[in-house]
Amino acid sequence: MAIKKSNTQTKGIDKDVKYYSRLFWKIYFYGLGIIALFFLFASWGLFGSMPSFEDLENPDSNLATEIISSDGVVLGKYFKQNRSALKYSDLPKNLVQALIATEDARFYEHSGIDGRGTLRAIASLGTSGGASTLTQQLAKQLFHGEGSKFLPFRIIQKAKEWIIAIRLERQYTKNEIIAMYCNVYDFGNYSVGVSSAAKTYFSKEPKDLTIDESAILVGMFKNSGLYNPVKNPVGVKNRRNVVLLQMEKANLITEDQKVQLQSLPITLKFKLESHREGTATYFREYLRDYMKKWVEENKKPDGTDYDIYKDGLKIYTTIDSRMQAYAEEAVAAHMANMQEEFFIQNKDNKNAPFINISEAETQRIINQSMKSSSRWAILKDQDKSDEEIIKSFNEKTKMTVFTWKGERDTIMTPMDSIRYYKHFLQAGVMSMEPQTGNIKVWVGGINYKYFQYDHVGQGARQVGSTFKPFVYATAIEQLNMSPCDSILDGPFIIRKGRHHVTEDWEPRNSDNNYRGMVTLKQALAYSINTVSAKLIDKVSPEAVIELTHKLGVKSEIVTQPSIALGAVEITVEDMVAAFSTFANQGVYTKPQFLSKIENKSGEVIYEPIPESHDVLNKDIAFAIIKLLEGVTESGSGARLRTQGGGNGDKRWTGYPYMFKNPIAGKTGTSQNQSDGWFMGMVPNLVTGVWVGCEDRSAHFKSLTYGQGAAMALPIWGYFMNKCYEDKALTISKESFERPKNLSIKVDCYVPRAAVVQDTTASPEQDTEEFSL
Structure with missing residues (x-):
């Protein structure tokens, strides 16, 4: 028999239901309020600073400064963190797809917080994933840092992460968020961002990454320390295959593609981006010193200093x-x-x-x-x-x-x-466009990692006979001479007291022979010392020094007649600039290596102003060019027009020059074969080459190998061959421009001399057989 509840009992139950119902809703609304206040207080920064609107507009991304060549190649970077910014359009499509499929499948559906993922994470107590969206991960990377293991702090940090994520979603488009995320992640090995990682691990630009390579990088987003392809190739392969599986589930690749890609081995082309390795290392160090001075003289609009290591500048150079x-x-x-x-x-x-x-x-x-x-x-x-x-x-x-x-x-x-x-021979090479002053090549030594001294901009060395064109130019200008005028090659003495000479000076030719009457063109082609001495005696050392400085040579030069034979120390940079004046019809153009500098927003913040001034009239400059053409037609540079540039030894047969085009040039050899030079010019490119040991007392024993024609000229020949093979470079093979109404006789006959070939042959020897 059923027992009927009394009215009193019914009323009590109803009262309890109402009480607990009100209590539930109180707790619910108070809880919501507390949560709302918690997030409000967090957004106000009561639990620690939060990024301002300005911070969100310009997040501190610590970008590396990039050095960019004239043909658009990144030569190197200056960085504390090796990070380069990419736009979304620069990212490979397969990498973006792999990233979203693996890290945040509903990225385009949420507004920074994935509610479904968050509930799943709470229900599973985090065992099914942390539910952090890409935007939340970006927030942590930019403004938050690593999370604390202490639960109260962890809750506060998570709240801040959510707030920043929502703000980022309001401030940026989805594509911008993806680009930022790809730019700030640390992939290890000093590589921050996809751009640096692609170059470090695969020696590629990001746009050239394959699906397999993109999957490797996306796999590293989980934990780059653990999934480092250099240290843990097995773990990386497994993680890569997980990424490929996610791509297949998202219908981004087929099952067959997945199977094929998962079977591939981990193939790297690992190369750290180092200040001491790579292309144009000496130039990059020279540029770094320049930029240190530049930042002292050029300030940001707000008056603060630029930082070349983190401000993300783009330095556009003239180097090709x-x-x-x-x-x-x-x-x-x-x-x-x-x-x-x-x-x-x-x-x-x-x-x-x-x-x-x-x-x-x-x-x-x-x-x-x-x-x-x-x-x-x-x-x-x-x-x-x-x-x-x-x-x-x-x-x-x-x-x-x-x-x-x-x-x-x-x-x-x-x-x-x-x-x-x-023991090691060093080298310095610089090329410049004479019309613009743009430096196209800067090789300061043989290996920057082991030899840091820059033999282009730093090292002034004795120039030998490459100084003689300055003497000839002074003579043609002051004495109204021409390349076809004759002069006696015979014994000559400058007596004590003349031109400040402290004792009689009697220069001799390198072969101790005299040729009698010769033209100036022959005299320079054969590099006759007595003729140079006679010319400087006529015009005075002071006049030659004055012209040399006008040509851009900054070295101090002692006022003595022996400078006519090259007893002067000059840098490769200054020598190229000086010779360029002859190729530029007598107009000196200051060498420049910068085109412009941009800030990280792409705004031009600096453009250099070209500097130039007249030194010689066009006729005299052209007369010097014709003199220098004689050097490569019949003098010490004539081997540029022969089958080989060496001495018959098989090690030297890789230099088949056979140039047919007009070339103006001059070899130079200092005393004791310590320095070898070659200055070579075509109408739109002037290149200077120096070779020698660090110490002048270390040198070849004889002129067979120790002359400019053997030490330096082959580098010029090899380099120009390569340039001519590359048709995109448009290096001139034409004649130098002849001035209209030329007033100086330049077309004179010079008999072609037999090219002296070195005949000393030695068996090959491994460098490593050498012992001290």
Whole structure:
């Protein structure tokens, strides 16, 4: 029998229902209010600072400054973090698809917070994923940082992350958010952002990434420390295959494509973007020093300083990446051969690589290098005494040394390594457009990692006979001479007291012979010393120095007649600028390496103003060009027009010049074969090449290899061959422009001399066979 509830009991139950119902809604609304207040307080910054509107407009992305060539190639970067900004349109489509499919499938549906994913994460207590959207991950990367493990702090951080994510969604488009996310993620190995990662791991531009490579990078978004393809290829392959699976589920690739791509091995072309490696390393360091001064003189609109390491500047240079590569190839090809011969010649030299200096002088050179080394500076900073440091220099240690066949691990004392590196021949090459002053090539040495001294902008070396055109130009200008005028090649003395000479000076020709009456064109072609001495005697050293400075040479020059033979130290940069004046019809144009500088927003913040001034009239400049053409027609540069540039040794047969076009040039060799030069010109390109050891007492024993025609000219020939093969460069093969109504006689007969070929042949020897 059913028991009927009393009215009192019914009323009690109803009262309880109402009470708990009201309590539930109170808790619900109070909870909502507390949550709302919590998010409001968080947005006000009561739980820690939040990004302002300005911050969201300009997030601190710490962008690397890019150095861009005239043909649009990134030569290198200056950075604390190697990060470059890409626009959404620059990202490969397959990478964007893989990213969304793997990290945030509903990215285009939510407004920063994925409600469905958040509820799933709460219900599973995080075991099914953290539900962070791409926007939330971006917020954490830009303004938030790593989360705390302490629950209250973690809740606060998550709230801030949500708020920033919503603000980012309001401020930016979906595509902009994807681009920002791809630009700020740290992929390890000093690579921040997809652009840097693509170059570091695959040596590619992002647009060239394959689906497989994009999947590898997307897989790294989960944890780049764990999924590092260099250290953990197995884990990376597994993670990549997960990404490919997600792409297949999203119908972005077919099942067959997935299977095929998942079977591929992890293939890298890993190369760290380093300040000391890559293309145009010496130029990039020269530019860095320039930019340090530039930022002191140029301020941001708000008056603060630019930072070349994080402001994302784009420095557009005049360097042509193709020509730069050809010049570096030319240096490597020729210098490896020269170095092999240099080691051979020093094999039995007990004082190698030095020649004709005392033991005391040798020790002075070695000690000076020791005290200027980074090792000495580091040990000094550790408060080591000189005796302790010197002792350490004589203790054998493991080290990696440079050879032309690659780096080599060895054991030797630091003192022996100093002497080892003294053996290496160095080189400097610069090319410039004479009409614009634009520098197209800058090779300051053979390997920046091991030899940091810049032999283009820093190193002034004795120029030898390449100085003689300045003497001839002065003579033609002041004495109204022409290339066809004759002069006696015979014994000549400048007496004591004349031109400040302290004792009689009697210059001699390199072959100790005299040729009698010769034209100026013959005299320069054969580089006759007595003629240069007679000309400077007539015009005075002061006049030659004045003209040389007008041509752009900044070196101090001693007022003495011997400068006519090249006893002057000048940089490659100044020599190229000076010779360019002749090719530019007598107008000096200051060399320039910058086109413009842009800020990270693409606004031009600096454009250099070209500088130029008249030095010679067109007729005189053209007369010098015709003189210099004689050098490559019948003089020391005539090997440019022969089958080979060497001495019959098979190591030298890689230089088949056979140039047919007009070339104006001049070789130069300093005393004791310490410096070899070649200055070569065509109408729209002037290139200077210097070769020599760091110390002038280290050099070839004879002129067979120790002259400019053997040391420097082959680099010019190899480089120009490459440039002419590249039709996109449009390097001229035409004649130099002849002035209208030319008043100077320049067309005179010069008999073609037989090209002297070196005949000394030596068997090949591995560089690594050399020992101290």
